[in-house]
Amino acid sequence: MWGWAPGIPPLDAPTVLGLTAIDMNMTATRKYDGTSRAASKAGTRNDILAAAFALTGEKLSVEIVLADVATRAGTTVKTVLRHFGSRDALFDAIIEYASREVAEERVAPVGDIDAAIAIVHAHYRLRADWVLRMLEQEHSDARIHDIVQRGRGVHREWVHTTFAPQLERVGAARREASVDLLVVATDIYTWKILRRDRGLTDAQTADRACSLARAALAAT
Numbered sequence: 001m002w003g004w005a006p007g008i009p010p011l012d013a014p015t016v017l018g019l020t021a022i023d024m025n026m027t028a029t030r031k032y033d034g035t036s037r038a039a040s041k042a043g044t045r046n047d048i049l050a051a052a053f054a055l056t057g058e059k060l061s062v063e064i065v066l067a068d069v070a071t072r073a074g075t076t077v078k079t080v081l082r083h084f085g086s087r088d089a090l091f092d093a094i095i096e097y098a099s100r101e102v103a104e105e106r107v108a109p110v111g112d113i114d115a116a117i118a119i120v121h122a123h124y125r126l127r128a129d130w131v132l133r134m135l136e137q138e139h140s141d142a143r144i145h146d147i148v149q150r151g152r153g154v155h156r157e158w159v160h161t162t163f164a165p166q167l168e169r170v171g172a173a174r175r176e177a178s179v180d181l182l183v184v185a186t187d188i189y190t191w192k193i194l195r196r197d198r199g200l201t202d203a204q205t206a207d208r209a210c211s212l213a214r215a216a217l218a219a220t
Contacts, residue, residue, distance in 0.1 A: 045083045047073045049097040052090060056098075057130030061091070061141055095147055099154070102127070106158055111165040117186065117209045120158075121202065124191045131188050159183050166217050181216030185209055 051072035055064050066087055070077045084090040105123045108116040124131070131151070138148040159182045160167070170178045184190060186209065194205040 041083075044073075044075060044079065048075065048080055048083060048090070049093060052094050053098055053101070053130075056094065057127070057133055060133070060137060061144060066090070091143060095143070095150075098130075098147070099150065102151070102154065106154075108158075108162050110162060113163070113166075113210055113213050114206075116162045117206050117213065120186050121191055121195075121206055121209070124188050124195075125202070128188060128192065128196075132192070155187070156183055159186065163213075163217070170217065178216055182213055185212035185216055 048069060052064070052069045055068055055072060059068075066077045066080050069090070070080050073080070080090065084093060102123070105126065106120055108119040134144055134148055134151070137144045139145070156179065159179055163182055167175055167178060190209065190212070191205060194200050194208050195202070200208070
């Protein structure tokens with residue numbers, strides 16, 4: 001209990017180390033407000049990136065203007081520019097955002113062919129329009145060419161990692177040939193030929209791709 005000397009009125013709020021309880025509450029509030037603002041800023045930035053990423057699957061990159069991105073993100077062009085500075089900087093950020101999203105969606109258990117095919121096909125069902133639109137533009141847009149080239153590298157590395165146990169059993173002289181064949185077996189164009197062009201079901205498409213992957217490994 002807080003005491004005071006006779007004749008001296010009690011303080012309205014206790015003092016601790018020179019700060020009143022009101023001061024401490026204000027300090028805590030300021031910290032909370034700062035944390036909330038930071039979280040809100042990060043959320044807005046992520047909303048903008050997600051909106052821009054979605055638009056790149058619907059339009060050619062040259063057709064996308066900042067007003068489109070702002071509208072899709074539920075914000076303003078001024079806010080988009082405050083976060084990214086320019087349209088070019090926004091598109092550079094989209095590349096990094098897309099790379100993270102794609103990497104997370106394609107994580108597969110190492111050595112499990114059926115699971116790997118199921119996961120990469122789920123990724124294609126989700127992102128096929130975006131990936132195919134990027135491929136359409138790789139020779140007309142230098143930035144997209146870089147995205148596509150990076151994507152090819154990511155896919156090949158995914159094959160190396162996901163099928164590592166099987167590839168270890170392949171002779172060194174034929175290992176890269178096996179990787180080439182596995183890349184084809186799990187490529188989006190192979191999925192598109194089977195699923196969209198042929199009209200096979202998801203299960204049939206996966207079965208064909210698994211057969212291709214096993215044949216690629218058996219052939220070597």
